[in-house]
Amino acid sequence: MKVKKKGKQTVLLKNPPTIISTAAIVGPKEGQGPLGIYFDEIINDEKWGEKSWEKAESKLMRETFSKIVSKSNIPYDRIDYIIAGDLLNQCIATNFGIRETGIPFIGIYGACSTMGESLGIGSILIDGGFADNVICITSSHFCSAEKQFRLPLEQGSQRPPSAQWTVTGSGGALLSANGDGPFITRITTGKIVDMGIRDSNNMGAAMAPAAADTILAHFSDTGLTPDYYDMIVTGDLGEIGREICDELLASNGVYLGGRFNDCGLMIFDRKKQDAHAGGSGCGCSASVFAGFLYNQLTAGKLGRILFVPTGALLSQTSVQQNETIPCIAHAVSVEVNFRNQSQG
Amino acid sequence: MKVKKKGKQTVLLKNPPTIISTAAIVGPKEGQGPLGIYFDEIINDEKWGEKSWEKAESKLMRETFSKIVSKSNIPYDRIDYIIAGDLLNQCIATNFGIRETGIPFIGIYGACSTMGESLGIGSILIDGGFADNVICITSSHFCSAEKQFRLPLEQGSQRPPSAQWTVTGSGGALLSANGDGPFITRITTGKIVDMGIRDSNNMGAAMAPAAADTILAHFSDTGLTPDYYDMIVTGDLGEIGREICDELLASNGVYLGGRFNDCGLMIFDRKKQDAHAGGSGCGCSASVFAGFLYNQLTAGKLGRILFVPTGALLSQTSVQQNETIPCIAHAVSVEVNFRNQSQG
Secondary structure (H helix, E strand, C coil): CCCCEECCCEEECCCCCEEEEEEEEECHHHHCCCCHHHCCEECCCCCCCCCCHHHHHHHHHHHHHHHHHHHHCCCHHHCCEEEEEECCHHHHHHHHHCCCCCCCEEEECCHHHHHHHHHHHHHHHHHCCCCCEEEEEEEECHHHHHHHHCCCHHHCCCCCCCCCEECCEEEEEEEECCCCCCEEEEEECCCCECCCCCCCCCHHHHHHHHHHHHHHHHHHHHCCCHHHCCEEEECCCHHHHHHHHHHHHHHCCCCCHHHEEEHHHHCCCCCCCCCCCCEECHHHHHHHHHHHHHHHHHCCCCCEEEEECEEECCCHHHHHCCCCCCEEECEEEEECCCCHHHHC | CCCCEECCCEEECCCCCEEEEEEEEECHHHHCCCCHHHCCEECCCCCCCCCCHHHHHHHHHHHHHHHHHHHHCCCHHHCCEEEEEECCHHHHHHHHHCCCCCCCEEEECCHHHHHHHHHHHHHHHHHCCCCCEEEEEEEECHHHHHHHHCCCHHHCCCCCCCCCEECCEEEEEEEECCCCCCEEEEEECCCCECCCCCCCCCHHHHHHHHHHHHHHHHHHHHCCCHHHCCEEEECCCHHHHHHHHHHHHHHCCCCCHHHEEEHHHHCCCCCCCCCCCCEECHHHHHHHHHHHHHHHHHCCCCCEEEEECEEECCCHHHHHCCCCCCEEECEEEEECCCCHHHHC
């Protein structure tokens, strides 16, 4: 059988899915940021009426899932798969968030790259004819993430300037075999890149080489150049990681210029909001994609984007054992118009 | 586009992948069990020369991966994807185990159902024409799992008879678009089932309803009856879970009889080895599949099996917060001969 892959890491979709609907629910700090008006709902406090941060994160995913479905006009029983994951140990935000749905479930873990991984698998299920409708969704929560990965919030520890702020939020999308766009047209699946960074308070630096690796693979595999896209938007490199990624790309002759953006830099106003090097977490790229970017695509303000969620595959145990931080990034092309001739 | 799904949860593969090669490396206790002769390597101690159990688990996966490739005759650079996961927080056994491969990586989390999820996604990538060669692999480790999910081993806590013994081992398979079988012909993706069990020392009881749900969906979706298969083999229900699953199936008019087996019951000699209710863990179903079951299929002793890895989607945090245990099971049909007419 002829493989649809082009180059080593990129798949070209011949029957690309349409993104039928999206939804994002975020925390209070995220709601006060510059993208606040694009989110479907802003919760008032980090517990959202639940007894724990973890249960609140599950509720974020549960309610975001409901909003995606209700905005789509697709009957609930015609959703074939949910593909989802989060940052918590054993992905419990997801497992408890979607356990009542009764929909076949594919659990994934890609740290903060999870939204890219989810959109990739979902697109393959639809393009390959295995599904008509797939929901891709992720979440993160500042308090549950700090508690698990770093130090108890109650301790009030000082965070270094290179640290990032995990976004409280959930975002997701319903992909469908039928629709008029925006379409997911290409998927570049990342490989693990570990350049030896050990500082879990500097994840932007750790993730930048993985982001650059996937972006370079995308252009090498497809023969496209950066000017094909209106925006190339990484997940959560933050200020430090974005700069390193830009340098790594330039040293390989790829210049993104003003079209390079990062969800972690977009979600907070870093002059007015204390978010250190920028936002991070599964919910960062997911909510910026489902809220702002999808809006800009459907409003005709963006025609083509390359969405590149970035993930740091560390755990508290690996940090305690003095391991380095393996990282990964997955790239997804989203285009308002699907032109088959561009598929080579 | 015509969806290939038949019924709600099952995909029928028209261009089913061949399982080209498998490998399994297990711990000393597993090596002393009745399936010992079927494993590629038996390690002498649980640390295998590493400084921690977690690093030893990564090594198990790394070395198993190498064996799968070297047994396959497929050149390393023609492997398109690795699909892998494990039980550790943030799947670090996998992330560190395969970080040097440079192969596009899809990280998954399905607790002990991970091998089924991995074979399912891998088969879809090949059947849909997105890949030629995919490696599906998982691992678990008794010591790292006890430390993380239950109590420090040094404490020497007494375990109740319903507790299961996490298998130390890694198992995996290389799926290829080209080959003469055994073939993966059908995939039934499970949904989360949570019947309210809270006891993390009785995961067999928690997982049994999920296993029964997926097995019932498989037969309902495909129109097949249990006698189509020579063996229907769950992942790690153990003694208690197997009995409950059998009862649940019978109450729905489905009788598996003597063809019902469970990897967790097969891997240890429960009369001679102290494994309580049976084996468990990602590495249990993976190593039994890659070791014993694949051998029986290629030796002509089994013609068709339904492989149903089962997973308990709990975490230490969810247990401490008095949550119930959501569970899931994914079913994969493996057949020595692929007969297209049987695909309806």
